[in-house]
Amino acid sequence: MMTLSPFVLVSLSILIIAFTLILVPLFARHQKILIYVSFPLMAISSAIAVIAGIWSVAVGIPESTILSIGLPDLPFHLRLDPLSGFFLTVIGLLSFFVSIYSTGYCKGYAGKRSVTHLVIFYSLFIAGMFLVVLSDDAFFFLISWELMAIASYFLVMFEDELIENRRAAFLYLVVAHIGAIAILLSFGVLAGATGLEGFSGYTFDAMRQTEFPLKWATVAFLLAFFGFSAKAGVIPLHVWLPEAHPAAPSNVSALMSGVMLKTAIYGIIRVTFDLIKVFPLWWGAMVLVLGLITAIMGILYAIMQNDIKRMLAYSSVENIGVILIGIGLAIIFTSFHIPVLAALSLTAVFYHSINHAMFKGLLFMGAGALLHATHKKNMDEMGGLIHYMPWTSTLFLIGSISISALPPFNGFISEWLIFQAFLLSPSLNSPLLNLLIPMGAALLALTAALVAACFVKGFGIAFLGHWRGLHNPPLHRGGLEVNWPMRIGMLLPALMCLILGILPTMVIEWMDKISDELVGGKIATTAGAFGWLWLTPVAHERASYSGAIVLLWIIVVVMLVYILLHSRKTAIHRVPLWDCGFEKITPRMQYNANSFSMPIRRIFGFLFNIREQVRLSNATLHPSFPNRLYYRLRIRDRFWGWIYKPISESSYWISRKFGRLQQGYIHVYLIYSFITIIILLVFAR
């Protein structure tokens, strides 16, 4: 009889997923039952995984096991240590929420199309993510990695009758697969450098034990970083992301954006801090710079989008950038042997990972709710929904606040920690960094501010104002609200956002073991030194923050003022808009997505490939009084033209050249053999 342990729990949750997969064919006929059975099961298994993750991080003792299947000499190794435990928690949490949400969301498909594939690949997808963080040898890691990729590929292609979805899925799969090959190679390098014969070098344990020569370590790191960036959507490898996320069903895009990208982060951390361990300064600098570029470009692209899911996708790119900044700092500090600061930045990284999982999941679910209610993705066709979807709008608002890093919600904490890390860096001496750090801080600050702008746009255009759609302004108030499972699925992450925002000390104390294991530094001792209420990462005279008090204060003051002002009865008159005495305003006069982002487009326009067309209809008295005006705006990612187009074109060019080999003339073929043999004979002689 085996005693209960985190590992047992996680195996249980994976077994439940397998069980779900077995059930699917039985209910394939009755779609509704299928939905009601499978998704709750997935929720249960995710919940169990969460417990396992939290537990294993709390105890902080790695457990590992070896399955009897796999390569003849390389069976599957599994390991659950604090790092994987943490990411298990993140993945589990979001997939728990999303699974609840999906029970409601997938009902939208009922009758329209079969969700059997959706269920199958959804389960496989989650299982794949669990296994990725659990796997402890290169081979099994790659298998689960690709399982995750394939499953999500099919999910992206779920609505495959649309050509753009197919294109998105294809692009996604190609990028993912190339990344996977790079990862494979980096493991190959590491395994080769262990110097062990046969397959024994492919276990992570073997890699942990070895001290890698810098040359090989660098090659491996670059390969791995490339591979994982392809999955994480680091610029310029991000192009698949804004295509794939809108294409996928919203619950899936919530998972992809919320946690699948995190598996890439997990991979980077695992390879860098756990397997390679020692690294030069410039790796950190490189990661930092890439992170900065990704963050700033990502958010700028996000602001330019009108499709709400594209916007969210680009904002994920930005968040990945922020996380990379933290990782870069951690690498730098480690290479300077300042474990405490490294721990601080790593904590920021972990904190932001879980934060992003929460609010991005919430936001994507919200976008799904919009889609579910209005069947539209384009913000310009929504508007005024706050009256029709009170729940969704409130929850979406909470998500927007959190992602805009506004206290007292969670987004602020991680951003704040990263700023702290930045401000502590002068204690190390390197001219390169002295120039890099201020720039970094500045760009991060700029990013943070732009995020707020982006989500004011997102929320404002979609939920506020009047209905912007051309036709069918929706019916009575609250008429479009989504069903309960979806509301709960969104409510829980919203609560998480708040909890993570006001109880950072406890969370940090919980996750402190990870950074201790990876870089040998703890911050919980100082972080909680001032009591659970105050977060003081390094020392209380350096910096302190208390989300709880902020929240409390705001509530109290607001209540107070409200009561004071309502002590005396003053009437509220509902009247038509005043708007500076403007006559007969129509909804078409509102600012729309394009006009909202126009000032920022003006400022940062040079970063994009923008084509703007304004055409006045000719039949007018005077050019300044056109009776019809036609406006068209096209914003393209410059990286297409810079990187992707050249690659594809050149490969087609080469293939044309190779096509010449085969002209159909049998004589020519004979000449080939003739020449081949002559050449070979000359060499052999």
Added chain:
Amino acid sequence: MSINLAAQINSIMAALILLTAFGLLVQRRMYGLLHLFAWQGLFLSVSTAIVGYVSGAHHLYISSILTLALKVVLIPYILHFLIRQLHIHKEVEQLVNVPTTMLIGIALVIFSYYLTAPIRELSTLVTRSTLAVALATVMLGLLMMITRRHAVTQIIGFLALENGLFFAATSATYGMPLVVELGVALDILIAAFIFGIFFFQIRTTFDSLDVEQMTKLKEED
């Protein structure tokens, strides 16, 4: 008949085979090609017989008879029959003009001599010097297949090439084991029937045996 005499005769045969190979390379008329090919087969079988006599490897007689039967009688007859059936006994022009072909052919002979030089040092057989000729014949056969644009001529080139192989087998090594010889002969027989069928198929679908027409399947567009 003494060994040396036999060896001399054998080398004369080799020379004749080479000559016929060149003849095949330049011959324009279909029947001429056929006759040349038959002659080559004859020389081959004779030389095989001689080698058999010299080496006392008697299974070579069998293979010599096989050669006689196949290469001198049967296959030329089949081809003759086909040519008459399909009315293709007209001039067959080449892709490369004759002088160039000759030059390339000579270059090939030199090349194969240069190639086999080290080997003949190793060999102890009286007939060792003929390996170069064998290789040359193979190469010339291949060259013929390249330069001719007619299905029948390609086949003849192919067969000439195989003659070269046989010659190599007998002269360089006093013949392969019998089972191999028989198998090869069988294969050639089947091949003969197959290209017989082919000629009809091609003829019926392309109403000409010009290989140049068969260029539908290609990559470039």
Added chain:
Amino acid sequence: MTLLILLGVSFFSAIILAFVGDRKFAPEINILGSAATFAAGVGLAIEVYMHGPMTAGGKFFFVDAFNVYLSVLTSFVSMTTAVFSRRYMRWEREHGRVGHWGMRFYHAMFQLFIFAMLLALLTNNVGVLWIAMELATLSTVLLVSLYRTPTAIEAAWKYFILCGVGIALALFGTVLLYFAAEKVLGEGGEALLWTNLSQVSDKLEPTVLSLAFVFLMVGYGTKVGLAPLHNWLPDAHSEGPTPISAVLSGLLLNIALYALVRCKVLVDGATGTHQAGYIMMGFGLLSILVAAFSLLRQKDVKRMFAYSSIEHMGIATFAFGLGGQIATFGALLHMLVHSLTKSSIFFTAGHASQMHRTQEMDKIKGLLRGNPLVGWGLMFGVMAIVGMPPFGVFVSEFLILTATMKDAPLLTPLLLIGLGVAFAALFRRVQPMVAGLVPANQHPLKAAHIPVILHMLLVLIIGLYMPDFLSQWFHTAVELLK
């Protein structure tokens, strides 16, 4: 004994089918024959697994781990192909693409072809190996032109001429081999027996053998379909009936590669250098690149997969050339999984083109909805063939890539370019075929599911869990090929 059954069954069923070829029950006989062959193959495999390598028929036959697993594979795939061809060829017959004689011819030649391949695998005599190879070519030539369309005849003609020339060159190589061998082993049949040759390989004359290897390389390489000798392959695969394409690229290429590797072992033994290996690596890389980039411009479904076969043969050849434990292991595994996967891909592709009455990929759409088995079969087949886990091809490519990373790191970029381009090209084409709504020109069809499911399951199992006896075999084979 089982060995004689193994060969005999296919031979006699060939003769029988030559007479009853077009009866209603002919396909069943075909299946029965190949099933019996497969049973015999398994029996033989068990014997070898128990008692190790053995010779039979007075050293005429020789069985060791290397060729026994190939012969089991051959008989297995030929059996499943027979199962597949039952429905497929019936459809063709009903739609008048094949006539009475065509069917008879098809069945007879199919069995003869299997016989030839098994003979090539099991014989101990390098000369007979050559003969069997030639026989395999000849028996399939007329099958390629079965449909009598101009393109079919053209393809068959090219196949016939190119492979004929190639094989002839291989014979020259064999002659040279014999020339070198008889000095050591004396005249007569003994001198061509693999068992003897492999023992004395170090005494053989290096210069002669390196010359011989050139001829053998070009000769058998033509049949393996290595660039630039590959030009016959896409034509033959795309024009012949699908079962034949399946066995051609699933089995015949393997056999040719087998012959090549056997010769390489001898040459390596003699020269003691790695020259042969380098030549093979060169051919392999060239084939991978040429095939990968040609894949980008394919319109015909079977032609495309023919190119992918060239690519994979290139990978296997490259790995054999690379040598070393992991690489050779990977190459052997790759031969196995490739033939399983590729033949099942051809099955599904064949059905797909029957459903749409065309092989043009632009006209094939909506398979997932139209016929889930064909659609998912094709999808997963392609996923497997491009080396995605958890399928077997991933394992072999994992091994080969990492081995390359270790022994020839500078070549990995080329290898990767090839793999990446092939991946993109295949998916770009296959995705539109399987996805989307059912088009108007699609007709329902009763597909033969057992072969597809069986193959894909096997590939999946090998990818996740390789049974011990298999790895045992591979390891012993690796030892043989040292």
Added chain:
Amino acid sequence: MIELYPFLIEAIQILIVLLFAPLFVGWIRMLKCWFQGRTSAGLFQPYRDIVKLFHKDVILAENASWLFRFTPYLVFGVTVLAGGIIPILSLSLPFATVADVIAIVALFAIVRFFTALAGMDIGTAFGGMGSSREMMIGSLAEPAMLMAIFTVSLISQTTSLSNMADMLIHKEFILRPSMAFALLAFVLISLAETGRIPVDNPATHLELTMIHEAMILEYSGRHLALIEWAGMIKLFLFTTIGIASFFPWGISTLPSNAAIGGLGNLISISAGIIFLILKLGFLGIGLILIETGLAKMRIFRVPEFLGGAFLLSTLGMLSYFILE
């Protein structure tokens, strides 16, 4: 046991924030009138305005959602919270540890966020325009602000305002180029953030130039009163932040516990108040000099203005690393 004394000081400070803010605005307006040779409405006009607004009824647009009505309270509350944190009278406020300067900037970000949303809520052209412009300005001003403060906090090795001020007071005074840059940047930013000329004009409803006013166009009655008041407090707070981080001298530094004895503290606090009044007075004059000197600039010149500020603050940080 927690002693009440610190909280007493806290209370006094918040009271001062609430009361002085309108006074400061009144002072500025008065100065402005003098400079422009007009007769002013007097120092206490802002109070009258606020009181008047509080007594009016609320006129609410039909399609205003709960967000629109909630915003004024939130804005007011958050602003007052910031007022409780910034060391105005004493460096040792109990609330000082609640949020450091980054958090304070974030608090102002909340204000902006919700004001902008409220501007979009009623769905008028002007509201959207105001929000869009406000977010654009904010997204440039906020990082610049942070950078300016970071420069100071790098020098003083802390991000909590009180400690920064503390450092400045107790370290011997050196002229630092970085500080100069930071100060300059900070001035520019505060102009933008508090919506003064040359970025915005608080006194106009001239339609196309509005930014802040455009967002709150539809507000009326107590809502408007709260927002206006919060705006005044914001101006006041920016000034005091500037004071705390650049010229903190005069702020009471005594640890606020009874051990020192009430009297000493009382003296230092009252001294602090006097200092504060003097500083405010001068700063007001400076502000007016700028406002009367400059003309309001076109909206698309503002990015250049703020970019300049951003550049200055970054230069400040760089010069800290390079020169010091």
